[in-house]
Amino acid sequence: MVGGEPVLARAVRILSVFEPGRAELGVAEIARASGLHVATASRLVGQLVEQGLLTRTGSGRLRIGMRLWELGQRASPTLTLRAAALPFLGDLHAVVGHHVQLGVLDGDEVIFLERLSAPGAVVNLTRIAGRLPLHVSSSGLVLLAHAPPEQQERVLAAPLERRTPATVTDPDRLRVLLARVRRDGHVVTEGHVHPDATGVAVPVRGRDGDVVAALSTVQPHDGRARTLVPALRAAAHGIARAHGGKDTAPD
Amino acid sequence: MVGGEPVLARAVRILSVFEPGRAELGVAEIARASGLHVATASRLVGQLVEQGLLTRTGSGRLRIGMRLWELGQRASPTLTLRAAALPFLGDLHAVVGHHVQLGVLDGDEVIFLERLSAPGAVVNLTRIAGRLPLHVSSSGLVLLAHAPPEQQERVLAAPLERRTPATVTDPDRLRVLLARVRRDGHVVTEGHVHPDATGVAVPVRGRDGDVVAALSTVQPHDGRARTLVPALRAAAHGIARAHGGKDTAPD
Numbered sequence: 001m002v003g004g005e006p007v008l009a010r011a012v013r014i015l016s017v018f019e020p021g022r023a024e025l026g027v028a029e030i031a032r033a034s035g036l037h038v039a040t041a042s043r044l045v046g047q048l049v050e051q052g053l054l055t056r057t058g059s060g061r062l063r064i065g066m067r068l069w070e071l072g073q074r075a076s077p078t079l080t081l082r083a084a085a086l087p088f089l090g091d092l093h094a095v096v097g098h099h100v101q102l103g104v105l106d107g108d109e110v111i112f113l114e115r116l117s118a119p120g121a122v123v124n125l126t127r128i129a130g131r132l133p134l135h136v137s138s139s140g141l142v143l144l145a146h147a148p149p150e151q152q153e154r155v156l157a158a159p160l161e162r163r164t165p166a167t168v169t170d171p172d173r174l175r176v177l178l179a180r181v182r183r184d185g186h187v188v189t190e191g192h193v194h195p196d197a198t199g200v201a202v203p204v205r206g207r208d209g210d211v212v213a214a215l216s217t218v219q220p221h222d223g224r225a226r227t228l229v230p231a232l233r234a235a236a237h238g239i240a241r242a243h244g245g246k247d248t249a250p251d
Numbered sequence: 252m253v254g255g256e257p258v259l260a261r262a263v264r265i266l267s268v269f270e271p272g273r274a275e276l277g278v279a280e281i282a283r284a285s286g287l288h289v290a291t292a293s294r295l296v297g298q299l300v301e302q303g304l305l306t307r308t309g310s311g312r313l314r315i316g317m318r319l320w321e322l323g324q325r326a327s328p329t330l331t332l333r334a335a336a337l338p339f340l341g342d343l344h345a346v347v348g349h350h351v352q353l354g355v356l357d358g359d360e361v362i363f364l365e366r367l368s369a370p371g372a373v374v375n376l377t378r379i380a381g382r383l384p385l386h387v388s389s390s391g392l393v394l395l396a397h398a399p400p401e402q403q404e405r406v407l408a409a410p411l412e413r414r415t416p417a418t419v420t421d422p423d424r425l426r427v428l429l430a431r432v433r434r435d436g437h438v439v440t441e442g443h444v445h446p447d448a449t450g451v452a453v454p455v456r457g458r459d460g461d462v463v464a465a466l467s468t469v470q471p472h473d474g475r476a477r478t479l480v481p482a483l484r485a486a487a488h489g490i491a492r493a494h495g496g497k498d499t500a501p502d
Binding site: 006015044051067068070071072078079090104 | 260267295301317318321322329330334338341357
């Protein structure tokens, strides 16, 4: 460790700078965006390249390296859920069009493991490996409704971001909504994330009955949302069956 | 940096210990497998947990954290190719059954970005984020055939692993095979990786005509392999069109 902040924390700060639309950066840009001195950034970038976590392009700029993807990919037990879910997401997508996605809880957010989208589908602010606050999205509401009580209280006690006039940000109204999600086994959110989009989400359960993920669709307000609940539920059952509560990576 | 080896190199050594079938490990196991002192491993594990790159299970053991997957996932331009390819892989899989996969060059190996498999399909030693030597697999041969000449010579000059009696390990025979792959625009390998499996691979090209990936199927020796070449080629064209040479991540 040099100075106050561990090398690892600085390295992660550098890696975090690479975002969709900022896939390729020079060292000076990396230093600026990560708040590190150019000399520090340059030394760490060199080490990250050596480890394959970053890669240099022909013009000497930097990109996330395949090794980083490989390390993240190959061992995470959550990804076996994604693999089990993929055929069901495909079937569902063939029927509902627009967007079909699978999200899991990570910290106090939902992170999306997979998303299938049709060309010309309605606006959808989620993306693969993207995150949304739990109270905002249909997937997040399903995951929050089944999260431990102390996590629910922590999320309800924190400031609740309003994305649209329809986003539920009042803790008491949110408590009622979460109880309804548990009772109904699904949630339909009209315009909570974006005014033009309706989300429908259902829980996906693991072997012990715990909710391990949320399966959702995003589509226009065409009144069709509620009719999709049975298809979503059937797909969620299929995913649970295919995943079989297995939590080690397949070969 | 403490001692001879940079902290980052040690951290990557720890992360590399997590493999399919070893998704959950204790600190002592991590230390043993990574060749680090328990105290060093323990301190680094603490830092990795703090950054979300590892996560602690209920029983205090460690797993790869979602943050590591997220960092690797969200920025790598190669993954936009995977996203563009996914619908075509699905269509192809519906027709050919068994295994359909997409591989790219990383170093002197092929790494598989995606694989769709049918239940009960023939043995297939590739896995998502898995690697194979270039001269062994059908995808690797396609990528090697279109790699820069200096890379081809480097690979041919290195020891060439024999996986089965059918693996081509003679540099001169391999040169002839690579020329044929370039001429034919596809390759069929019977039993090169595993005695029971036939691979068929075709190149996927980027906007500038460069080969950016290999699309392949793995199936039993049922004589059907060659008949799949047109379907693979059409899907490769579709992927190239959908990807459109775009190399920044979509939103």
